Amino acid sequence: MWINYLVQALLLASLALSVNLLVGYAGQVSVAHAAFAGIGGYTVGYLTTARDWPFVATLVAAAVIAALVGVVIGLIALGLAEEFLILMTLAFSLAVIGIFATFDALGGVMGITNISGLSILGLSLETPRDWLAPAAVTLVLVFAVCWRIGESPYGRVLKGIREDTEATRSLGKNTFAYKIAIFAITAGMAGWVGALYSGWLGLATPTAFGFQLAMAVFAMVIVGGSANLVGSVVAAIALTMIEPVLRQVVGLQSSEAALWQLVIYGGLLVLMMIVRPQGLFAERFRHVAPPTGERVQVLGERTAPVVRDLDAHPVVLKAEGLGKRFGGIVAAKDLGLELRRGTITALVGPNGAGKTTAFNLLTGAVVPDSGSVLLDGEELVGRRPDEIVRAGLVRTYQDVRLLSRLSCLENVMLAVPDQHGEHLGRLFVPGRAVSRADHAVAEQAMEWLGFVGMADHAGVPADALSYGQSKLVSLSRALATRAPVLLLDEPASGVDSTWVETMLTMVDAVRAEGRTVCLVEHNLDVVRELADHTYFMELGEITASGTIAELTSSARLTEAYFGAQ
Amino acid sequence: MDSLISADFWQLTVNGLVRGSFYAALGAGLALVLGVTHRFHFAYALTYTFAPYAAFLAMDRQGIPFWPAALVGLAGAVVLSVLIELLVYRPVAARAGDRAMLAVLVTSIGVSTAGIAALQLIAGSTGLPFYGPTMTIHEWGPVQLSNFELYEVLTCVGLVVAIAAFLAFTPLGRQVKAVRSNPGLAGLLGIGVTRVSVTVFAIAGLVSGACALWYGLLYTVEPVMGDKVVIYGFVVAFLAGTRTSPLRALPVGLGVGLLEQWSSMWVSVQWTQTAVFTVLVVYLVVLSGRGRWRRSVVPRPAPRARLKKA
Incomplete structure (x- = not known):
C-alpha cells in the first residue's frame, strides 16, 4: 500500500512543480492544470485501450x-x-471534462476504466513497485526542466511578467512569446504526468481530473511555497501521505480517509494563506555578494548648465503628426518633436496636457491613429513595445514600476538585452554557457547600479526601497537596456531636494555618456538646470518650443501653465 | 412532424427560460460579490450545496417540516457565506496584498472542496432524498411546466429585481454601489467597508441557497451539484458585467439558458454545455483581442501619493 501512495506522491509532486512554474514563477493564475492532466489521462486511456498504441508513444x-x-x-x-x-x-x-464525458468512445460519464497491461520499453507495469521507477524518473525530469527554466534568465523574465507585465515589456522582453511558451510547457508536462497517472490508476474518469485534483495540487504548491520547487515536492509528499496515515494510524475507512484528506487540505490551505502566505519554503532570491573594493564613484561634480548648440547634434528621433483619440477625447494632435543626440529635451505643460500619452505613443504602449516616429531613420510606429526598446528607445514610468518581489540587482539584470539564457533551447544545452553568461549579465547590472550609486542595495528587494532609491534603480534599469534614447517620466518628482540634486547629477551623467534624453518634468528648476531644448504641451498639442528661459518669458505660456495670475 | 418540432421548440424555450432565470439569479449574486469585493468566490458552490444539505439534515435528523427546514437551509447558506468572507477571505486578502485575487481564488477552491467533503462526511457521499411539497404539472398546449419550475422562476426573477431595488433605493444599497465604484474613497467618506462586504456576501448566500433549494426539489441533491452551477454563475456575471445593474443579468442568464436548451435541437444533449462555453470562449477571444479591459474592470492600484515640493 505504501508504495502505491509513494507513486501517487511522486506523480502529484510532478504536477505541482509544473503548476508552480506557471502560477508561482510566471504569475499566470490558471486552474486548468487538472484539465491538462485529464487530457493526458484520456489520451492514454483511449490510445492504449481502443487503438493498442504502445504506452510510451501515448505518453x-x-x-x-x-x-x-x-x-x-x-x-x-x-x-x-x-x-x-x-x-x-x-x-x-469544466468544459474539457464535459466533452470527455460526451463521447461514448471515451466511456461517457463513467470514463475509461480498463487501462491495463501497460509496459515501458519491455518492462511491464503490473505491480505498484513497477510504477515507482517511471514516476520517479518523471519527477526528476520535471524538476530538472522547471528548475532550469525557473532559476534562469528565462525564469527572471517570467517573474517580471508576474510582477508587472507591461514594465517587463518596456524593458525589451517579448512577454507574449514567454506567456505562450510557459503555458505550452507546463500544459505539456501536466499532460505527461496525467497520462502516467491514468496509467497507474488504470482509469481515466471525469472525477479523477476534477476540481478536487486541482485543489489538491494547489494545496501542495501553496503549502510548499510559491516559486519554490523544493517546497512543492516536500509538500506533495507530505500531503499525499495524510490519507494512508489516516487509514493506518487513525483506522478510518478508505473513502472516509479520502474525504478527511480533502478537509485537511482545505484547512491547511486557509491556514497557510493567513499565517504564512509565502509557504513553508519561501521564494529564493539571488545571493548577492557585497561589492568588493572601494566604491566606484562614477560621478564628478556637476558643472553649471551649458546650453548646447543644437545644430551641432544630429537628430536621433523624429516624431511627426502623431495623433490619438480615445472616443471623443483628443489625447494627442499632430504631435511632432525631435530629439538630438547627446542632448536633453524637456516636455513641459500643465497636468493633463498629454505628456505621458506622448511617451506612450513614442514607445508603442499606445498605438497612434496617425503619424510616424523615426529612430535613426527607422520607423517605430506599428512595432511592439519590446521591439521598440530593442531598437533603442526605452522609457521609465512616473510611478516607477520596479518589480517589487525581485531584488534591485535582478531588476537591473532583467533589462540587459540579448541574454544567452533567455533562449529556451540553450537552457538545455549541457555545459556552463548559461551560467557564465549570467555572471557577465550580473556584472553589467552591478555596474549600472554602481552608476546610480545603488550598488550597496543590489540584494535588497525592490519593495524595500525608499521612493527616491527606487527612482534611481529604475533609471539604472533603463540604462542597462543600452538603448541610446531614454524617455524619463518625471524623474525628480515626489522626492525631496537632496534627491532632486542627485537625480539632476544622474541625468546629467547620462547625457555625458552620449545618450539622448527626453524628460517630462513639472519641476521647472530641474528643466532649467538640465534641458537643452524644451517643448511646451497643452491639450495634446505642442504649442511652443525653445529654451526654458524663452518659454517662461512668454506671458501666455506662463498663464497656461500656472493659471491666471 | 412539423408540429412535433415546433412542440419541442416551445418546450425547450420554456425550459430555457426556467434555466435562464436560475442562471440569472446566480450570476447576479456572484456579480455583486465580484464587483464590490473583487473576490473570486468559488465557494459559492459550497453555500449553494450547503442550503439543501442543511435543510435535509434539519428534516431528517430533527424532524422539522419542509418549509421551516428550507428556511434553516437558507439561513445556513447566508451565515456560511458571511463567515467565509469574515474568517477566510478577509484575512487571506489582507495578507496577500496585491496578489489577493490569486490567494482568495485558491483558498476559495480549498474551502469549497473541503466544505463539500465535510458535508459528505456528515450526510454521506450519495444523493439525498430531498422531498417537500408535491409537484404538480401544468400543461399549456404543447408545453409542460411544473409548479416548482414556476416558483423557481418567480423566486429567481424576484431576487434579481430585489437586488436591483436594494441597490437603487436603500441607503445601504447606495453604500454598496459607492464601495463598488471606489472602495478607497468610500472608506474615507465613512462608509463601513466591512458592513458592505458582509451585506454582499449575505445576499450571495441567500441567492445561492434559494436557487439550490428549488434545484434540489426539481432534480437531485448531491455533493457535486455546485460545480457546474458556480461556473455558469461566473459566466453570467462576467458577460453581464460585474459593476453594472444586476438587472443586466436577466437577459444574459435567459440567453445562456435558451442557448443551452435550444442547442439540444441541433447537437446531442451532452453537448449543450459545450455550446455555452463556446460562446464564452468567443467572447473572451474578442475581449483578449481588444485587451483594454484591464483598467475598466480592476482599477490599477493608485500610484504612490506624490509629495511635490512647493
Missing part, C-alpha cells in the same frame, strides 16, 4: 496534445485581465 502524444491545447489557452490568455483568465481556465476545466 508522448499526451504531452504533445496537452501542450497544443496549452498554446491555444495561452493565446487567448494574452490580452486578458487576471479575472478573465481565471474565468476562462475555470470554464475550460
